[in-house]
Amino acid sequence: MDWDKLRIFHAVADAGSLTHAGDTLHLSQSAVSRQIRALEESLNTTLFHRHARGLILTEQGELLFDATSSMNKRIDAATARIRDSEEEVFGELRVTTTFGFGALWLAPRLAKLYEQYPELNIDLMLEERVLDLPMREADVAIRMKEPSQADLVRKKLMSIKMRLYATPQYLAEHGEPQDLHALANHRLICQNPRSAQVSAGLNLVQELLTYDIEATLTVNNYYGVLQAVLSNLGIGVLPDYIIEDFPSVVPVLPDVGSVEVPVFLAYPEELRQSKRIAAFRDFVQDEIISHRRSLRAMGAT
Structure with a gap:
């Protein structure tokens, strides 16, 4: 199957519009439309219901969109691993944690991480919902319980009350x-x-x-x-x-x-060699150690 057609199909399904997909892909609407028609003909099926307000995936289109979404996530993971083969720590790192921990503890400390790695870009996603790390909804998570998925590297950071x-x-x-x-x-x-x-x-x-x-x-x-x-x-x-x-x-x-509530840091097994992950993990661990020392000092005074 032609990957270029699948790439265009995914963009159209994601945007719900030939015009918007064309803008993203830097293609004309007619060029996008031709590629979608050619893909439908090669599969002998209809992928979109067309109406005045845009495009809606058919049942067959939904199946194909699930497949292309999975492919895109795998490509993103491979791209991340290739970039992480470099010596320098740079690029985007998507971090998810709870709103409380992220806003009250993690975010105020990130200045130290940026001082050490100025080309690192953190996308901090604060929500209580547990994002799917193996499906690359995020690169690394700090969670208030031990992750249950087997294909994750996890490390207990501390316990809180x-x-x-x-x-x-x-x-x-x-x-x-x-x-x-x-x-x-x-x-x-x-x-x-x-x-x-x-x-x-x-x-x-x-x-x-x-x-x-x-x-x-x-x-x-x-x-x-x-x-x-x-x-x-x-x-x-x-x-x-x-x-x-x-x-x-x-x-x-x-x-x-x-x-006690255990606090765990977790990331996908496939990112075990990631230098961005390692930099973030070491930073958080160092801050936890400093945090514990401060608490002990406060308790002694």
């Missing part, structure tokens, strides 16, 4: 609770129990809500929870990694916390 935090100003104005029952006199700030989050955090929130807490503020991510805590709105449930970078919040009821 969800704990209670507030500002000294809030505690001075409203008093510091001495036990869980006293939380009923405070506003609890936490992730909405219906929002995507690690089960340890959800279990802690559900336990706290059994103590007749009437005033709550729920947010769908930890960044929002932290901003509300910093604004002196109440006592927040937050991951303990925030304590190093946000000294304006202090622990509340320090013996209360979730079970």
Whole structure:
């Protein structure tokens, strides 16, 4: 089968338009249309339903689009491996992690990585959904649980816990609770129990809500929870990694916390030799070591 025709078909299916695909491929609309007709004739099938608003894939077109999507991802992986055979670390690295960890811990530290590798371009994708690494939805992931897929290289970075935090100003104005029952006199700030989050955090929130807490503020991510805590709105449930970078919040009821949540770094086996992956992995590991040292120093003072 003619790969050039498949390439054009994929662009049309992805764009849903001959004109838009032509713009992407730097071809005229008529040239794109001829290639699609030739492909349909060679397969003896119709790949698109044509109407005034654009093109919609037929069932046979969907099958072919799944195949070309898989081929494109494999080509991307091969291209990445070829580029990574060079000595220098450069190009795009797609990193996925949760919104909280990415916004509160990882992103503030990336300046150090860029100083070391100025030609590296990070595409940081923050979402709770677990992206499919073998299918190249991302190159590397930092996840709050051990990845289950067998074809991934994974390394445990650290363990975290969800704990209670507030500002000294809030505690001075409203008093510091001495036990869980006293939380009923405070506003609890936490992730909405219906929002995507690690089960340890959800279990802690559900336990706290059994103590007749009437005033709550729920947010769908930890960044929002932290901003509300910093604004002196109440006592927040937050991951303990925030304590190093946000000294304006202090622990509340320090013996209360979730079970430990493991943090793993993972990437596809086929990228094991990637210099971009290695650079990012070593950077994160060094920052974790520095993070632990800072926490120990804070605990000693």
